[in-house]
Amino acid sequence: MDDRSLVGRGGSGGSIDRWTGASAGRSSRPGPGTGTVDGMNDDSAITVRGLRKSYGAHAAVDGLDLVVPRGEVFSLLGPNGAGKTTTIEILEGYRRRDGGDVRVLGVDPSAGDSDWRSRLGIVLQSTGEFEELTVAEVVDHFAHYYPSPDDAGAVIERVGLTEKRRARAKTLSGGQQRRLDVALGIIGRPELLFLDEPTTGFDPVARREFWELVRDLAKSGTTIMLTTHYLDEAEALADRVAVIAGGQLVEVATPDMLGGRHRAQATVSWRGPDGPLTVATDTPSALVCELTAQFAGEVPELLVSRPTLEDTYLRMIGEGSR
Ligand code: ATP
Numbered sequence: 001m002d003d004r005s006l007v008g009r010g011g012s013g014g015s016i017d018r019w020t021g022a023s024a025g026r027s028s029r030p031g032p033g034t035g036t037v038d039g040m041n042d043d044s045a046i047t048v049r050g051l052r053k054s055y056g057a058h059a060a061v062d063g064l065d066l067v068v069p070r071g072e073v074f075s076l077l078g079p080n081g082a083g084k085t086t087t088i089e090i091l092e093g094y095r096r097r098d099g100g101d102v103r104v105l106g107v108d109p110s111a112g113d114s115d116w117r118s119r120l121g122i123v124l125q126s127t128g129e130f131e132e133l134t135v136a137e138v139v140d141h142f143a144h145y146y147p148s149p150d151d152a153g154a155v156i157e158r159v160g161l162t163e164k165r166r167a168r169a170k171t172l173s174g175g176q177q178r179r180l181d182v183a184l185g186i187i188g189r190p191e192l193l194f195l196d197e198p199t200t201g202f203d204p205v206a207r208r209e210f211w212e213l214v215r216d217l218a219k220s221g222t223t224i225m226l227t228t229h230y231l232d233e234a235e236a237l238a239d240r241v242a243v244i245a246g247g248q249l250v251e252v253a254t255p256d257m258l259g260g261r262h263r264a265q266a267t268v269s270w271r272g273p274d275g276p277l278t279v280a281t282d283t284p285s286a287l288v289c290e291l292t293a294q295f296a297g298e299v300p301e302l303l304v305s306r307p308t309l310e311d312t313y314l315r316m317i318g319e320g321s322r
Helices: 016-020 084-092 135-143 152-158 174-186 204-219 231-237 258-263 284-295 309-321
Strands: 044-055 058-069 073-077 099-104 120-123 192-196 223-227 240-245 248-253 266-272 275-281 303-305
Touching: 044 084, 044 223, 058 084, 058 223, 058 248, 073 084, 073 231, 084 099, 084 192, 084 223, 120 174, 135 152, 135 174, 152 174, 174 192, 174 204, 204 223, 204 231, 223 231, 231 309, 240 309, 248 258, 248 309, 258 309, 266 284, 275 284
Parallel strands: 073 223, 073 240, 120 192, 192 223
Antiparallel strands: 044 058, 044 099, 240 248, 266 275, 266 303
16 A cells, blocks of 8 residues: 555544554654754755665656755656655655655654654645545544644635535535645644645636635745646745756756746747737847837737746756657
8 A cells, every 4th residue: 555545544533643654664763853963954844865765676766855944835846757756755754765864844754753743734635534524524633633733713714615614525626625635734733734736626716815825824934845737836836946857856946047047038029010020039128119119109919928937847857858
């Protein structure tokens, strides 16, 4: 069984380990506690040095280095099979690593105990375990696993499910179910929240509302590790993004600097007398002034744009795969 499938399981009562699968991937190594350990900076929420994980002969993660300071929204990007899930599962303590050093909230995840787990929030795809319970009952149930949970009603409100609080989980739409997943991820007031493809199935309005929730959590100091294939989502939310491919880091940067994006030429397009025209330029303002003079006023269909994060990402991944 995949270790992660344990998440969300477990009945009433018992410890947090019962539903987080805390024993999975544990080693006998003692937890490092706090302070600087082995030259690693424990002020960071996440520190990864030389992480390696292979499945048979295949190196899924191949010497990865990452540092995520506390309070940052950090997004992990990469094509299918890049090693994102493997990395995240190692950080969450669900998968053993083959090599390298990892600290999450100052603790080696392979030795993370239930106290450490209670400081993490993990939003996974729905397990469908609690279908017969109402939204309020599920959130309340999960609250009992944490030492100082948030108020269940407030969390339900925060994810926009107040109107559905008495609805059975099985009657929720896909997007509403995802909101419930998020509620379960934040009910324990986590210091570090893992969001794995959080807005899959959300309508555009729900996505924007969810982004506000993430910004709100970030403002209150929660560190967020976001895995997403939506580049606009990473651009909207992340302080920094890391692109990984083939289990290796391609680049880590702020969304506006990734791949030299801030130095990229602007594209100016407009409708000329003979049809649409497009020019790539380092000096778009000068060109627009020139065009304004030429047209003696409004330039028809004028558009000035720079490469989006998605354009840049596609170029980087394309170059890497050539
Ligand atoms: P996606 O975006 O598709 O979710 P990912 O970046 O999360 O991809 P991983 O799931 O970490 O990628 O997979 C990295 C590589 O490791 C892939 O080649 C995958 O086939 C392989 N892999 C992942 N889990 C296992 C496993 N349990 N057994 C064997 N190979 C695995």
